[in-house]
Structures are given as structure tokens and as C-alpha cells.
Amino acid sequence: MRYLFNNCYMPFINQNKAIYVKDGFIENIVTTPDNRPCHKIIDIQNRIVFSGFADIHMHLDKALIGEKVFNKSGTLKEAIEIMTEYKKKMSKEDIKNRARKALNLSYKQGTRYIRTHVDVDEIIGLKGLEAIIELKEEFKDKLQISIVAFPQEGFVDNLENYKYLEQALIAGADIVGGIPAMEKNAKKHIDMVFKLAKKYDKNIDMHIDETDDPNTLTLKYLAEKTIKEGYQKRVIAGHCCSLAANKLEDIQNILDLVKEAEITIVTLPSTNLYLQGREDLKNFRRGITRVKDLLKKDIVVCVGSDNIRDPFNPFGNGNLLEVGLIAAHGCHMGGLDDLDKIFYMISSIPVTLFEDYEIEEGKKAKFIIIDIDKKYKAIVEQPKIFGYFEKEEFVWTY
Numbered sequence: 001m002r003y004l005f006n007n008c009y010m011p012f013i014n015q016n017k018a019i020y021v022k023d024g025f026i027e028n029i030v031t032t033p034d035n036r037p038c039h040k041i042i043d044i045q046n047r048i049v050f051s052g053f054a055d056i057h058m059h060l061d062k063a064l065i066g067e068k069v070f071n072k073s074g075t076l077k078e079a080i081e082i083m084t085e086y087k088k089k090m091s092k093e094d095i096k097n098r099a100r101k102a103l104n105l106s107y108k109q110g111t112r113y114i115r116t117h118v119d120v121d122e123i124i125g126l127k128g129l130e131a132i133i134e135l136k137e138e139f140k141d142k143l144q145i146s147i148v149a150f151p152q153e154g155f156v157d158n159l160e161n162y163k164y165l166e167q168a169l170i171a172g173a174d175i176v177g178g179i180p181a182m183e184k185n186a187k188k189h190i191d192m193v194f195k196l197a198k199k200y201d202k203n204i205d206m207h208i209d210e211t212d213d214p215n216t217l218t219l220k221y222l223a224e225k226t227i228k229e230g231y232q233k234r235v236i237a238g239h240c241c242s243l244a245a246n247k248l249e250d251i252q253n254i255l256d257l258v259k260e261a262e263i264t265i266v267t268l269p270s271t272n273l274y275l276q277g278r279e280d281l282k283n284f285r286r287g288i289t290r291v292k293d294l295l296k297k298d299i300v301v302c303v304g305s306d307n308i309r310d311p312f313n314p315f316g317n318g319n320l321l322e323v324g325l326i327a328a329h330g331c332h333m334g335g336l337d338d339l340d341k342i343f344y345m346i347s348s349i350p351v352t353l354f355e356d357y358e359i360e361e362g363k364k365a366k367f368i369i370i371d372i373d374k375k376y377k378a379i380v381e382q383p384k385i386f387g388y389f390e391k392e393e394f395v396w397t398y
């Protein structure tokens with residue numbers, strides 16, 4: 001069922017507030033509904049209204065490749081090898097078709113903000129970037145997309161790849177990516193990423209220490225460099241798995257540095273649970289970073305989906321509530337407070353890294369309603385989307 005509303009008030013009323021929408025804009029948010037004439041009143045009872053989920057770490061260019069090639073060993077090493085081979089024959093149309101499907105999957109399940117890494121190197125050139133930039137335009141009324149130029153193949157020993165990273169920033173990538181643990185000289189990789197970020201005044205979002213190896217802790221240097229360059233609040237470190245391979249007392253100094261550097265940590269529980277811990281002969285590790293310890297330090301943590309059915313992870317539905325539930329299992333976070341926090345880590349925390357997300361008077365009416373009344377219940381019960389408002393209309397999804 002679909003309703004169109006033009007030049008009229010449409011209040012969304014729940015116990016706490018009434019949202020009056022007129023001409024597609026939020027005119028008022030009041031605690032008590034008044035008697036103004038209304039075209040249609042939608043009583044949403046106690047259901048949660050918010051801007052939508054924000055998936056802060058995806059790989060749209062790789063999404064759904066797993067339906068074409070299969071990672072037999074299931075290891076990160078084979079995933080990277082398969083990906084490098086597949087990239088040689090990847091066309092822009094292939095990338096667009098798969099990424100479009102992944103975007104639709106995410107959108108249907110309430111995601112309205114996506115940050116995606118896109119490979120840029122001498123194998124794929126800027127094809128992936130061009131494909132995602134075109135999709136960013138195609139989906140602009142539905143989803144906000146920001147793009148990280150991602151040097152998956154490294155560049156310290158191949159400066160051709162570094163040139164592509166720079167070209168990607170000139171061509172429209174929003175953020176500089178990195179993956180220092182891939183390189184023999186990880187510090188140089190981090191230094192070179194900062195050099196480009198500063199030259200083009202871009203934020204940084206790196207894949208950091210996606211390994212069980214306790215000795216791989218490039219996060220420490222990343223934090224030191226962030227402080228030295230005055231890049232606080234501008235850096236994200238994704239994965240950080242090796243923090244969990246160390247005793248807490250041995251990495252306290254790194255957590256202190258991360259806090260001082262105001263680095264946001266993004267955990268990717270589905271991919272980490274799938275890829276990490278494979279070499280363990282017993283007591284298999286989960287591979288997920290120390291989320292609860294990071295939160296105890298007041299470090300900002302977000303949860304993202306990472307890979308959607310590609311050589312890195314055969315699973316994924318673009319459903320952030322499902323990812324939140326996996327995080328709850330994998331991070332031992334089942335208390336009501338913990339589950340509330342996870343809800344924030346897939347919505348109100350990452351969304352602040354995008355523009356125009358506030359549900360406020362005078363702003364465009366753009367919000368979704370989920371069929372549940374409590375945030376912790378959203379993680380446990382996995383509710384459906386009740387409806388959403390965008391482009392001057394309310395769409396029921398029930």
C-alpha cells in the first residue's frame with residue numbers, strides 16, 4: 001500500500017513525539033500533537049524512528065563475486081589471490097551490476113548510509129571507482145554513499161599503484177584507504193597514506209591488523225602518526241583483530257594512544273569470525289577485536305558488514321541488524337546495555353560521519369521506522385522495516 005502526501009501535514013505520532021511533515025520537510029517535532037488539520041495521521045505507537053542504518057565498511061566492488069568464484073581454503077590469503085586474478089577480467093558493467101544488487105539488498109533492509117572501499121591499482125585501474133561513482137549518482141535519492149580509495153595490492157614496492165591511489169582522489173574518491181600489514185614496510189605505507197591525505201585534505205580509513213598474529217600491531221604506529229600529524233577525529237581503523245591475540249595488559253599502551261589519537265575503530269564481526277582463527281589447532285579464536293575493552297576506554301567503535309558474499313566471506317545479506325546480532329555473539333555482548341550500544345554502533349554513531357542525517361525541524365523528511373519499540377529488542381528480534389519516508393512520500397513496507 002502506498003500513500004502520497006503533497007502540501008499537507010502528516011504527523012507521525014508515537015508516545016514521545018509527533019513529527020509534522022509538510023511538502024516533504026519536517027515542519028515541527030512536538031511532544032504533544034495539536035489540533036491542526038491533517039491529511040493523514042500515522043500512529044506508529046512506540047516504534048523506533050531514526051535516520052536509517054549506516055554501514056561504515058563495505059566493499060561494493062567485490063560484492064557477490066562469491067557466486068562466480070569460490071575460495072576453497074577459506075583463508076584471507078586465498079581470498080586476496082582469487083580477488084587479484086578476478087580483477088584482471090572485471091569490467092565496469094560487472095562491477096556495477098553486482099554493486100547495484102548489493103545496494104538494493106542494503107536499502108531494503110533499512111541502510112541509508114554506506115561507506116565503501118573500492119580497489120584502485122594497476123590491475124583494475126579506476127574502473128571500480130568509476131562504477132561506484134556512477135552508482136552514487138544513481139542512488140542519490142535513496143542512499144548516501146562515500147568512497148574510500150583502497151590500495152588492496154599495496155604500493156610501497158609498486159609505485160604505479162600509488163599513482164592510482166592519488167588519481168582516485170583526484171577522480172572523486174572521498175577518503176584515503178590503506179592496508180599497511182600487507183607491506184614489508186608497514187610504517188612507510190602509513191606515512192605515504194598520510195602524505196596523500198594531507199595533500200588533498202582527505203580523511204583516512206585503513207584496514208588494520210586483520211590477522212591473528214599477535215606481533216602485527218601496526219595500529220600503534222597509526223595512532224602515533226595520527227597524533228603527530230594532528231589528524232585526530234579523521235582516522236578510522238578497521239578490523240584491528242590482533243589486539244585480541246594479545247593480553248590486555250600488553251596492549252594497554254596502544255589503546256591509550258588510540259584514545260589520544262581519537263581514532264574510530266570499526267569491527268567487522270562476520271568476516272573476522274569466518275577468516276580468523278583458522279590456523280589454531282584448538283581453542284579457535286574468534287578474531288574479532290576487543291570491542292568491550294575499547295568501549296571501556298571510551299574509544300568510538302562502529303560495526304560494519306565488510307564483505308557480502310565474495311571470496312573473503314561467503315555470507316552477508318546487507319542487513320545491519322543481522323551483523324549486529326553476529327557482533328553480539330562474537331563480542332560476548334548480550335546485556336541490555338550492550339545490545340543498545342550495538343544498535344548505536346550500526347546507526348547513530350556511524351551516521352555522524354555522513355552529511356544531513358538529523359531528524360530536525362526544517363530538514364528534509366527522511367527517516368525510517370522499524371517494527372519494534374526498544375533498541376536491544378531490535379538486535380534480538382530482528383524486526384522488519386515498518387515503513388520509511390523519503391521524496392515526499394511515506395512508503396509502507398508491511
Ligand SMILES: [Zn+2]
Binds near residue numbers: 117306
Ligand atoms: Zn574490508
